[in-house]
Amino acid sequence: MAETENSSPEIFVPEEWSNAAEAITNNSNSSNPPSVFVCGPKNSGKTTFSRHLLNVLLRRYSKVAYLDTDVGQTEFTPPGLLSLIVVDKVTPDLTIPCLKTPDRCFFFGDISSKRNPTAYLTCIFSLYDHYRKQHCMKSTIDSHDSAGLPLVINTPGWVKGIGYEILVDMLKYISPTHVVKICISSEIKNLPAGAFWLDEGNTNRVTVIEINSARRDHLKRSLLVQKDSRLLRDLRVMAYFRQCFPSEMNISTIKELAHALAAHPPYEISISSVKMKHVHCEVPKTETFYCLNATIVGLAVSSGVSDELPHCVGLGIVRGIDTFKGLLYVITPVPQQTLENVDLLLQGFISIPTCLLQVHLFP
Ligand SMILES: Nc1ncnc2c1ncn2[C@@H]1O[C@H](COP(=O)(O)OP(=O)(O)OP(=O)(O)O)[C@@H](O)[C@H]1O
Known part of the structure; x- marks a missing residue:
């Protein structure tokens, strides 16, 4: 062949x-x-x-x-x-x-x-x-x-x-x-x-x-293409949140996406209906909301079985927290029906791409 x-x-x-x-x-x-x-x-x-x-x-x-x-x-x-x-x-x-x-x-x-x-x-x-x-x-x-x-x-x-x-x-x-x-x-x-x-x-x-590996030079040395992994990750995150909007909506630049996300009505999630957990470190209780605001979280559903891992249904951006009203404002492409089952917000080290923040998503 x-x-x-x-x-x-x-x-x-x-x-x-x-x-x-x-x-x-x-x-x-x-x-x-x-x-x-x-x-x-x-x-x-x-x-x-x-x-x-x-x-x-x-x-x-x-x-x-x-x-x-x-x-x-x-x-x-x-x-x-x-x-x-x-x-x-x-x-x-x-x-x-x-x-x-x-x-x-x-x-x-x-x-x-x-x-x-x-x-x-x-x-x-x-x-x-x-x-x-x-x-x-x-x-x-x-x-x-x-x-x-x-x-x-x-x-x-x-x-x-x-x-x-x-x-x-x-x-x-x-x-x-x-x-x-x-x-x-x-x-x-x-x-x-x-x-x-x-x-x-x-x-x-x-x-x-x-x-x-597929490509070799004339001395048979591998020609490896170095990827910009960070950029690829940011593009992935942006492509994911682009799904908050219909495909026919004209969003072709990072700036347009940042503005569309900033203007997008967030879901309101009652603080009392969800648990919050950092998956890799212990966050002091007093710091939970400071730590959570303007971050990317995993939207998860506890299984009910103690040794079973919570299933993640998608990611969300915590757009704001109103402790007086007891509400979290979250932007996510996850449909409302699925979101209704979410009872756990998981935090890790996945951050909002800086290029989105630089166009004043959170002024
Ligand atoms: N057969 C190929 N033809 C052309 N480009 C290739 C080929 N294989 C790999 N590349 C390029 O090399 C880079 C690395 O390839 P790929 O992402 O498939 O590697 P990987 O082993 O999965 O990398 P990682 O270890 O980071 O997961 C990419 O930019 C990819 O497009």
């Missing part, structure tokens, strides 16, 4: 990438759909390959589940969320990520697992359990997808030190059918060869596919 430029001109799909995606899709046993763990060092192309694989899988399966563990560079949600998404449409342009409503989502509230690897892994394991229960086990899935949905797991590029240990824990828990390892020319930065997370003799249940 010849190497191809994909439908989007900037994305280059080398022969070994397309062979890997085709092999995973075609050789999978239809009664046991593939679960594919995509890993490798930073900027090696994990997200780009995962998007390509999703599209190839969607030619055979009507739906594919996507477990997004790259909390700082999320694919279908704003950053800081960990989610399981069911995708049923091919993404024609692999360069443009798009927002989708997750099937299950948790507010992690940070852009890396560094600060709290345990909480991070708890969310990932719970999302995977949800996938197994709802989209994989024959007794629970709907008749159209009686064999269950394939799963693509995109992972962060933190593959050394604690990042490596986190990856190993994820691999052991998920026990994927396929691991796609993307390698770059600087070998020291790559993950170890083979099924590095398994003991010898235990490797026959997994297919490990090693592929190279």
Whole structure:
């Protein structure tokens, strides 16, 4: 098969990438759909390959589940969320990520697992359990997808030190059918060869596919495109809050979005109807409102079951707090009906993009 430029001109799909995606899709046993763990060092192309694989899988399966563990560079949600998404449409342009409503989502509230690897892994394991229960086990899935949905797991590029240990824990828990390892020319930065997370003799249940990053120079050195991660995160957050307005409304600049958000009537949430919690630190009670005002919060619904994590239904900007009236003013694209179930506001380290604040969103 010849190497191809994909439908989007900037994305280059080398022969070994397309062979890997085709092999995973075609050789999978239809009664046991593939679960594919995509890993490798930073900027090696994990997200780009995962998007390509999703599209190839969607030619055979009507739906594919996507477990997004790259909390700082999320694919279908704003950053800081960990989610399981069911995708049923091919993404024609692999360069443009798009927002989708997750099937299950948790507010992690940070852009890396560094600060709290345990909480991070708890969310990932719970999302995977949800996938197994709802989209994989024959007794629970709907008749159209009686064999269950394939799963693509995109992972962060933190593959050394604690990042490596986190990856190993994820691999052991998920026990994927396929691991796609993307390698770059600087070998020291790559993950170890083979099924590095398994003991010898235990490797026959997994297919490990090693592929190279897509672009190399004439000396065969990887050409890695450095992303402006912070800018990409800000764009994600802005695209998310753009959804507060109808698509036909003319908002094409950051300034227009900032003004539209400032003028947008917020939801009123009674302070007494919600609990507030910072997911990564203890906030003194007297400081709760100061700490909360003009921040991004996760809008969550407590499960009622003590050891179950609260489900996040979306993000909101706390636009103002009136302690006399006992009201919080929140801007969010989450529909009112869903918002009515929200009983928990989760705060983390996801901040309002400074470019929105610079145009006097909160004068
Ligand atoms: N096959 C490709 N063709 C063209 N550009 C690519 C390709 N693979 C990766 N890139 C570019 O390289 C950059 C990094 O790619 P990508 O986001 O897929 O890497 P990643 O491994 O997921 O990164 P991270 O470790 O930050 O999550 C992006 O700008 C992407 O567009």
